[in-house]
Each structure stands twice: as C-alpha cells, then as structure tokens.
Amino acid sequence: xxxxxxxxxxxxxxxxxxxxxxxxxxxxxxxxxxxxxxxxxxxxxxxxxxxxxxxxxxxxxxxxxxxxxxxxxxxxxxxxxxxxxxxxxxxxxxxxxxxxxxxx
Numbered sequence: 001x002x003x004x005x006x007x008x009x010x011x012x013x014x015x016x017x018x019x020x021x022x023x024x025x026x027x028x029x030x031x032x033x034x035x036x037x038x039x040x041x042x043x044x045x046x047x048x049x050x051x052x053x054x055x056x057x058x059x060x061x062x063x064x065x066x067x068x069x070x071x072x073x074x075x076x077x078x079x080x081x082x083x084x085x086x087x088x089x090x091x092x093x094x095x096x097x098x099x100x101x102x103x104x
Contacts, residue, residue, distance in 0.1 A: 015050025025059035025075035
C-alpha cells in the first residue's frame with residue numbers, strides 16, 4: 001500500500017493496482033480525471049510480471065514492476081515524473097527509462 005496527499009493506491013496479490021480518493025492531478029491513473037470514493041483500476045500498467053512496490057506523493061503515484069521497469073502518473077507540471085516533458089498531468093501510467101538505458 002502507498003499513501004499520498006488525498007489519494008492512495010493498493011494492489012492485490014496478482015499485482016493489479018487500484019487507487020481511490022482525490023483525482024485533481026490525475027494521481028489515480030484511471031484516465032477519467034474523476035475522483036473516486038471506491039477503488040478504480042489504474043489503467044495501462046503491464047499485467048505481468050506484476051507490481052512489487054508502489055510510490056505515492058502529492059499529486060502523483062508510481063509502480064515498480066517485478067522485472068525492473070518503473071511507471072508513474074499524475075502531476076508533472078515541473079517535470080517531476082521524469083518523462084522529459086512538463087505536460088501538466090499524466091492521466092495513465094508511463095514507463096520511465098533511466099538515462100543509462102536510453103539510446104542517446
């Protein structure tokens with residue numbers, strides 16, 4: 001379980017990620033932009049090999065997969081998601097590629 005400011009995410013034994021709470025910054029990762037009082041599925045994460053770790057902060061959340069890739073979503077107005085842009089909000093998870101793995 002990971003807890004953020006106004007939202008949180010939980011995952012089940014199969015690695016499926018669900019979020020609920022405030023979605024003003026698209027931190028739920030549901031793609032809808034709507035807040036939810038009940039858990040909604042985070043859309044766009046690979047179904048295998050499953051999530052091992054969740055992160056959460058003010059306005060954003062992330063998931064580390066068992067085979068190594070890290071995905072995150074939510075508030076990105078200062079580029080804090082590491083996507084190489086300052087798109088204000090990212091509504092569904094995007095994979096982050098560390099500099100050492102990028103083709104330069």
